[in-house]
Amino acid sequence: MDTLSIKVNALEANESFLRSTVGAYASRLNPTIEIVADIKTAVSEAVTNSIVHGYECDPKGIISVNCEILNGVLTVEISDTGKGIPDVEQAMQDFYTTLKNEERSGLGFTIMKSFMDSLEVFSAPGEGTTVKMKKQIA
């Protein structure tokens, strides 16, 4: 067994904390610098989504990160219990954003998909969102 679980508040400061922590966790298998950078970027996207969309920047919200390394594959699950996504398929389209006036690029899921080997999104309005990503790291 090799797992990592963290719960933090939905604070902006936790964006860099969580991506660095998951990157450091993955580094125990000596992946390339590029693989660690990819993981950090994908984690940052998911955590930012939870803060900005899930909790609408309310720091009382809790973000859970659960990681596992098994057979050289890193699995990262990032969950919130925020407002959820009504239409996951639509949210995953390139450039789709509900916050057009705030200069959000609408590319969060696109980047998660491109930078990781797999991406699954589970969500329901009022219940929250879980993003599950995997990447071969060794």
Add this chain to the structure above:
Amino acid sequence: MFDYTLKYRTLVAYIGGDIDHANAPQIKISLDNLIKTESFDNFVLDLSAVTFMDSSAVGLIMGRYKTLKAMGKSVSFARPSSVADKVLKVSGLYTIINKI
């Protein structure tokens, strides 16, 4: 990190370090102030010192690009670091902004 040089009507803005949702607003203010106060024809965004960036940085760059284009300025990227380069490629920003 934020700095700039202005020579021969080319304004080069240097942004570096980690660019994410937490610090994009501060960089946006710095860039907007620079664009507003300096007199130039060409705008170059030097990303050589970027240690991390995600889609928040893409939103930031797209916003400045629209402003600069509306002002009739040319816009290009210079020396993106490897992490910046990958995000710029995936986001499609190279299809609208040239790398010099």
